[in-house]
Amino acid sequence: MNFSPVVLTGAGTSGIFVLIAYIAVFAVLMYFLSVRPQKKRQKTIDAMIANLAVGDSILTTSGFYGVVIDIAEDVVIVEFGSDRHCRIPMQKEAIVSVEKANDEE
Missing domain, CATH: 1.20.5 (Single alpha-helices involved in coiled-coils or other helix-helix interfaces)
Structure with a gap:
């Protein structure tokens, strides 16, 4: 070789x-x-x-639809369900889509 x-x-x-x-x-x-x-x-x-505001409808990463009732620095409080008693704080990063409230017209 x-x-x-x-x-x-x-x-x-x-x-x-x-x-x-x-x-x-x-x-x-x-x-x-x-x-x-x-x-x-x-x-x-x-x-x-x-541009998230109180009253906006959101979709979370887990697939839940809710309405924003309060906004803090990194956390939003979202109301889920039709009975209006299920309020859960969650991170803003968990929001996938936002539908603006109709009362802004």
Whole structure:
């Protein structure tokens, strides 16, 4: 067996540049397909929570619908059910969607 070292020629170095170009294109593609949409979604969620008001109907991450009755720094108190006796404090991050109250018209 011959274990002589491999000599790099000019063709080998251009192959490295092609490989680096593929990696760069893949990184840009991953940014536009995964990172950018996630940042855009997070920005809309932050805006939705910032505009949250008392009386708004919300949907939580666990699938419960409720009405906001009080808002604190990081916590909202939500009223669940039709009997109006189930009031639960929860984190603002647990809110998935907000439907504004109709009395703002």
